[in-house]
Amino acid sequence: MSGFALEPIYGSLSLAVVLVVITIAITLWVTPPTPDRKRRRWLVGLRLIAAAVLMLAMLRPAIIRTDNRAADAAVVVALDSSKSMTLSDGSGNPRFDTQQKSVATLLKGLNILDDSLSVEVIAYADDASPVSLAPGGGEDAIDQLQPVGESTDLNAAMLATIAAAQGQPIAGVVMYGDGTQTTPVSGGGASQVARTLDSLGVPLWTVPIGPAAGAGEDRDVAIASLPDSYQWFAGNQVEINFQVITRGFAGTDVPVRLSLIDENGKSEEFAIRQANSRQSRDTVAMKIVVAAPDPGTYRLVVEAETQDGETILTNNQQISFVDVREGGGRVLYIEGALRQEYSFIRRSLRRFPDLDLVARWIPEDTQKSWPVDLSGVFESGKFDVFIIGDLDSAALGRDQLKQLADAVNDGAGLVMIGGGDTFGRGGYARSILAEVLPVDLNTDDRNNQIAEPFALNLTRNHPITDLGGDRPEQIWKDLPPQLGANQFAGPKVAPGIEVLLQSETQQPMLVVGSYGRGRVAALAFDSTYRWWRAGQSEVHRRFWRQLMLWLLSREESGDEKIILEMDARRFTADEMPEFRASLNSASRLPLVAHAIDQKGVRTRINTTVSQSDDSAVSIRGQIPKLEPGMHRLEVSPADVAGQPSNSKVEPAEIAFQVIDQSIELLRPIADPVFLQQLASQTADQGGRSFRPEEMNELLEIISQRRKKAETPIVEKNRLGDGPRTGWPMFLLFAGCLSTEWFLRRRWNLA
Numbered sequence: 001m002s003g004f005a006l007e008p009i010y011g012s013l014s015l016a017v018v019l020v021v022i023t024i025a026i027t028l029w030v031t032p033p034t035p036d037r038k039r040r041r042w043l044v045g046l047r048l049i050a051a052a053v054l055m056l057a058m059l060r061p062a063i064i065r066t067d068n069r070a071a072d073a074a075v076v077v078a079l080d081s082s083k084s085m086t087l088s089d090g091s092g093n094p095r096f097d098t099q100q101k102s103v104a105t106l107l108k109g110l111n112i113l114d115d116s117l118s119v120e121v122i123a124y125a126d127d128a129s130p131v132s133l134a135p136g137g138g139e140d141a142i143d144q145l146q147p148v149g150e151s152t153d154l155n156a157a158m159l160a161t162i163a164a165a166q167g168q169p170i171a172g173v174v175m176y177g178d179g180t181q182t183t184p185v186s187g188g189g190a191s192q193v194a195r196t197l198d199s200l201g202v203p204l205w206t207v208p209i210g211p212a213a214g215a216g217e218d219r220d221v222a223i224a225s226l227p228d229s230y231q232w233f234a235g236n237q238v239e240i241n242f243q244v245i246t247r248g249f250a251g252t253d254v255p256v257r258l259s260l261i262d263e264n265g266k267s268e269e270f271a272i273r274q275a276n277s278r279q280s281r282d283t284v285a286m287k288i289v290v291a292a293p294d295p296g297t298y299r300l301v302v303e304a305e306t307q308d309g310e311t312i313l314t315n316n317q318q319i320s321f322v323d324v325r326e327g328g329g330r331v332l333y334i335e336g337a338l339r340q341e342y343s344f345i346r347r348s349l350r351r352f353p354d355l356d357l358v359a360r361w362i363p364e365d366t367q368k369s370w371p372v373d374l375s376g377v378f379e380s381g382k383f384d385v386f387i388i389g390d391l392d393s394a395a396l397g398r399d400q401l402k403q404l405a406d407a408v409n410d411g412a413g414l415v416m417i418g419g420g421d422t423f424g425r426g427g428y429a430r431s432i433l434a435e436v437l438p439v440d441l442n443t444d445d446r447n448n449q450i451a452e453p454f455a456l457n458l459t460r461n462h463p464i465t466d467l468g469g470d471r472p473e474q475i476w477k478d479l480p481p482q483l484g485a486n487q488f489a490g491p492k493v494a495p496g497i498e499v500l501l502q503s504e505t506q507q508p509m510l511v512v513g514s515y516g517r518g519r520v521a522a523l524a525f526d527s528t529y530r531w532w533r534a535g536q537s538e539v540h541r542r543f544w545r546q547l548m549l550w551l552l553s554r555e556e557s558g559d560e561k562i563i564l565e566m567d568a569r570r571f572t573a574d575e576m577p578e579f580r581a582s583l584n585s586a587s588r589l590p591l592v593a594h595a596i597d598q599k600g601v602r603t604r605i606n607t608t609v610s611q612s613d614d615s616a617v618s619i620r621g622q623i624p625k626l627e628p629g630m631h632r633l634e635v636s637p638a639d640v641a642g643q644p645s646n647s648k649v650e651p652a653e654i655a656f657q658v659i660d661q662s663i664e665l666l667r668p669i670a671d672p673v674f675l676q677q678l679a680s681q682t683a684d685q686g687g688r689s690f691r692p693e694e695m696n697e698l699l700e701i702i703s704q705r706r707k708k709a710e711t712p713i714v715e716k717n718r719l720g721d722g723p724r725t726g727w728p729m730f731l732l733f734a735g736c737l738s739t740e741w742f743l744r745r746r747w748n749l750a
Contacts, residue, residue, distance in 0.1 A: 007060045007718060020055045027051050034749055043740055043749075050736035053729050062718035073171040074118045075110060075702065076161040079103060079142075080177030080209075082125040082149035083664035087178075087312065090211035095670075096147045098209050099176050102692035103142055106174065107133075109699040114706050117171060120164040125149020126183060128160030150662055153183040158193035158678075170202045172686075172702060175678070178210035179671035182663050194681040203687040203705075205698055206679040210670025219248035220668065221304045222315035223256075224283075228570035228657075230300065230322045231353040232292040242302055242318065244275035244284040248309065252277050255305040258288060260298045260322070267301070275304070297655070298322040312668050319657050321569050325354050329552045332377055333359045334396075335389035336421060342389060344529035348541040355548055358383070362395040364421075371397025378403035380410040385551045390419030390526070393427040405432045409516030413551025418486040418526045424448070425486065438497050438513030439522045440489035453481040454503045456525075462500050464512065464521075464546045467539050476501070480534045485509060485524040512550070519551050538582065562591065562652035564635050566623075569656040573628055581635040581652065582618040589649065591619045592638035597631050605633075628660035 008016030032043040085096035110119050121131040121142070126149055131141050154177070161173045181190070188195075197204050226242040244256060258271040275284040303317040310316075331349070335342055338361065349355050362372050371394065377383060378400050386404060393401065408414045416422055416437060428434060429441035442448055458465055458476045467475050491497050491511045501510035512521045531540045567577040581591055593605040607621035623633070636651035676689040686705060690698050720726045743749075 002063060002065045005062050005064055007062055009058050009060065013059075016058045019058055023051045023054060024048075032744065032749055034747065036747075039743070039747055039749075043743060046736045046740040046743075050733050050740075053733040053736070057720055057729060057733075060718055060720065062716055065715040065717075071169065072116045072118070073169040074120050074165045075171050076164045076173045077103065077106065077119065077121045078128070078157050078161055078173065078175040078177070079121065079123045079131070079145065080125070080152070081123040081145055081147050082152045082177075082182075083147055083662045084152065084178055084180055084182075084667065084670075085147040085209075087210065087665070087668050089209050090670075095178055095209045098692050099207075100142065100145075102207060102209075102695055103176065105695040106698065107142070109695065110702070113699065113703055117702075117706065118168065120166070122157070122160050122164050124153070124157035124160060124177075126151040126153055126156075128153075128157050130160075130164055149664070151182040151664060152177070152180055154179075154181050154190040154674075154678075155185060155193065158190045158197075162193070162196070170197075170200070171705065172203045172205060173197060174205045174207065174698070175675065176207045176209065176692075177675065179206075179208055179673070179675040180664075180667055180669075181671075181674075182667065190678055191681065194678045198682040198685060198687075201685055202682065203685040204679050204682040205687060205701075206675035206689045207692055208670065208672030208675045208689060209692055210672065211668075212670060212672050219307065219309040220312050220315070221246050221249065221254055221307055221310060222312075223302050223304055223318040224315075226300075226302055226318040226320050228320055228568055230320055232322055232324045233354060234292055234295050234324055234326055238290060238292050240286075240288045240290065240300070240302070242286050244277075244286060244304060246275070246277040246282050246284070248280060249277045249307060250280045250282070252307070254307060256286065257301075257303050257305070258290075259301045259303070260293060261301060263297055292324050295324050295326050298324065299655070312665060314660060314665060319570065321655055321657075326554055329354065329384035329548065329554075330356045330358065330382075331385045331387065331548060332383040333357060333387040333389065334362065334374075334391055335359065336362055336364055336391040336395065336419075339390060339419075339526070340529045341417065341526045344532050344540065345387075345544055347532070348537075348544045349548065351541060352545055355545070362391055364392075367394075370395050371400060374400060376403075378407050380407045380412070383407070383412065385413040385415070385548055388414070388416040388422065390417070390421050391426065392421040393431045393433070398431070401431050401433055405436050405515075408436055408518035408520060411517040411553075413519045413521075413548075413553075414515075415521040415523055415547065415551060418484075418524045423486045423488070423522070423524075436515045436520055437522050438494075438511045438520050439491050439508065442487075442489050448487040450485045450487060450503065450507065450524075453483055454485070454505075455479075455481050456501050456509060457504060459499050459502055462498065462512075464543070464550050465500050465510070466546070467542055475539070479536060479539065480530040482509075482525040482527045483530070484527070488522065488524065519553060521547065521551065562635050562649060564633070564652040564654050566633065566654050566656060569654065570659060571623075571656075572661045573625060573658050576622045576625060578620060578622050579633060579654075580618065580620045583637075583649065589617060590638040591617060591635055593619065593621055593633065593635045595623065595626060595631055596634055597627070598629055602634075623656070626658045628658045630655065630657055632656070 027047045089095045089098045122128050222245045224243045232238050253274040256273050259269045261267045300320040300322050424441040429443045458473045497513040499508045509524045564581045566579045595603045605621050607619040610618045633654045679687045679689045
């Protein structure tokens with residue numbers, strides 16, 4: 001509705017009229033002093049125009065327009081962008097897709113509903129942030145949202161809805177989501193914010209998405225407790241242990257498949273079992289015995305078949321990393337008394353999982369019961385290597401020594417170590433082992449001992465004595481001297497007999513040979529533990545491992561190599577396990593570590609370098625935070641001063657898996673009741689819950705509320721109030737008076 005009105009100065013129409021009359025009277029009465037009528041009419045006309053402008057300014061005419069419309073306000077829309085929105089909405093569709101479709105309908109309706117209504121959108125997960133919408137829609141910005149939040153904080157989302165209005169009145173808040181709160185709550189939480197909205201007169205409209213508890217959706221099958229790595233040996237029978245955890249599948253047989261994926265990515269299924277769930281919530285322990293495959297590296301995949309009604313599928317599978325090596329070896333160490341030598345040999349060999357070391361003690365104070373029955377440990381095939389320490393032959397007896405000789409003849413390895421009751425001093429010269437050992441024994445060598453410390457000299461290169469480096473002879477000379485040793489009558493003269501180490505006086509210290517299909521060694525000294533104590537632990541480990549492997553007929557290359565270990569090979573994204581790498585080399589090459597993802601992208605890992613007094617160079621570090629998926633840890637010689645390393649040392653690699661165990665994905669059940677409770681706290685303002693497909697109903701409610709919120713809006717356009725009318729009036733008034741003054745000056749009038 002429009003109208004015309006006068007708003008004279010000082011609010012008095014009478015005063016304005018009087019002033020108008022006076023102005024016109026003065027203009028007509030005081031005429032220009034000129035007899036020329038034409039000039040007088042020009043001057044009087046200019047004065048009258050100026051007077052008319054002045055009169056309009058005093059009367060101030062105005063056009064007033066009155067309209068009823070709602071005041072400017074904002075609707076705030078909150079969208080759930082946490083990972084739980086990737087789960088099912090109860091009808092088989094992802095919750096996030098359902099949310100996106102519903103939001104698109106809502107925004108389209110709001111954009112055409114009311115020009116005075118603005119729309120503010122926020123996305124929330126562990127925190128909340130605004131979403132910038134393009135004018136007239138914003139669908140592109142909504143489509144770009146992804147459900148990647150690691151947790152949900154409904155309290156932060158509710159607080160953000162108030163802040164998003166940026167000081168405007170809030171017409172209402174629309175909150176989408178599954179209603180699950182996965183972050184710790186302090187204070188009143190989201191309920192307190194809902195009460196604040198109610199006190200402000202703002203309705204909260206919630207749109208729950210996802211199945212509630214009891215809706216038949218709490219059904220799940222999970223593989224658990226599978227070790228993250230295995231060390232197998234080719235051809236051995238191995239056990240695979242894991243658990244199948246079920247919910248909601250009582251009386252159901254769940255197929256479980258086991259597959260091996262080799263280095264080339266080829267997958268082969270090798271076992272399938274049925275896990276029978278007896279109860280609604282059940283844990284079924286599984287033990288599967290299989291034969292280890294050929295040597296290599298594999299991924300063991302244990303996967304439960306997807307069942308109807310499952311909402312979480314990421315836990316149906318677990319992966320373990322398998323290293324299969326050539327057949328391993330069981331080592332039996334027989335001693336008369338616990339010596340330092342055994343303690344350090346055990347410390348060195350336990351680092352290698354393919355060597356299983358077992359010790360048997362026969363103390364000297366048990367002589368009355370000699371020979372001791374060792375329950376058939378010398379039977380062929382029971383152990384692969386035998387180590388005879390400081391033990392008298394009488395403790396084993398003739399029959400068991402015969403069994404030992406037969407086991408060596410059948411392919412087992414044997415090494416005898418120096419001591420006070422070994423070799424000839426222990427009576428072995430009169431036993432069948434005199435034929436087995438590669439040295440001739442004195443029948444009584446009680447006085448044939450080397451009692452003074454001596455250095456070891458390398459006599460020939462051999463897989464046992466290769467300790468790395470460019471000067472192997474010097475490495476042996478630099479080792480701490482041995483404190484003493486047994487003396488042999490000499491090495492046997494037979495094919496394959498070799499003296500590898502000798503004393504400074506050329507006494508044989510390490511002699512190797514063969515007996516039947518087995519290999520044998522005679523080690524005259526028993527103080528290799530001194531290498532470890534002097535900081536040469538890596539030399540000690542390498543020597544004893546190479547000796548064991550040679551006795552097993554599995555010589556290991558003496559080349560320098562990197563030994564790499566990880567604390568865990570399957571872990572969640574927020575865990576950062578440690579790793580260690582060492583180089584068994586005297587060259588002290590620097591090492592560098594990288595994490596490599598499935599796309600081949602390399603990430604440098606910060607490491608701490610430690611160089612001990614022995615020949616090992618070691619680094620340790622921590623796996624950084626990585627994206628879920630398969631990765632590799634690579635440790636290699638580092639470039640020096642920008643130049644590639646010339647070392648022949650091959651990089652060492654370990655595969656590992658970063659798993660996504662988001663707390664959001666472990667709760668498949670939504671909490672629509674909580675969102676309904678939040679909305680009900682603003683029921684007096686019109687708050688309530690809607691299903692995602694009910695957005696047209698919500699738009700109708702918003703439209704009705706906007707009509708009820710309409711108020712008269714008065715728009716007044718008064719002459720002279722704005723620059724569009726004020727400046728023309730001023731210029732006309734000033735122009736008339738200036739022209740009148742100019743003409744009088746030109747015509748020489750007073």
